[in-house]
Amino acid sequence: MQVMPNYDGMFGALADATRRDIVRRAIDAQEGVAEMASHYPMSFAAVQKHVAILERAGLVTKQRIGRRKVVCTNVEALRVARRLLDRYEELWLGRIDRMTDLLNETNGAKETRK
Amino acid sequence: MQVMPNYDGMFGALADATRRDIVRRAIDAQEGVAEMASHYPMSFAAVQKHVAILERAGLVTKQRIGRRKVVCTNVEALRVARRLLDRYEELWLGRIDRMTDLLNETNGAKETRK
DNA sequence: CTGTAATACAACCGTATGGTTGTATGCACG
């Protein structure tokens, strides 16, 4: 059985501009928490909390390098979130199909194939 | 100039299981707020507030039908959110490319094409 | 035009969130 992703945590973590920016930065920058913090108009501790929230949500990981801890975004987690939205869009497409089917039926449908 | 989507609102709205379920249901069900509410173990007013949050985020719209107001999810808004995650994944792919480029360079690269 | 079903809104409560400052830990470097 598959484990349910923590969607609440993921989307909640993404619901803040600073955290989205951290995710974006951590995709390719190799920055420690302090370097990250220097980009934002708030205290070091505040940024640290944001990183912690992203970490709990599984969107980033921290990796010790020297005396720093480098923040790395976890692309797989991003994909998990994206796939949920994909599924909603698929449901939407399915809805269209069902509407079409209904039209065909009430239309004296020849065939309902595919 | 293009308008910045309200990502805070969108992801915040998606950060709750009840609201995600409302979004899912409203994709193809034609339910009023009261019918929606009947699916969840909470008061009508609570569900109404969830719908309002989704509405403010642009993820659903309400449409009067008779004396009810039917909840409809706005797939375009879902796509907007999904595309942001897509862009993050693209950045990630770009990162891979840049790493490869770097390898090629330090490798005595013949050419760095495409 | 009145009654009532469906929706909206306001006030309230407990808890979580986003920020602050201050203090404690961990680890590299001299």
Add this chain to the structure above:
DNA sequence: CGTGCATACAACCATACGGTTGTATTACAG
């Protein structure tokens, strides 16, 4: 092995969130 940088954590504050109940608005049905 001690000094100091980078990180972590605790306490605190204001405000937002998720839920409740109660009251007001709306508009179809009779």
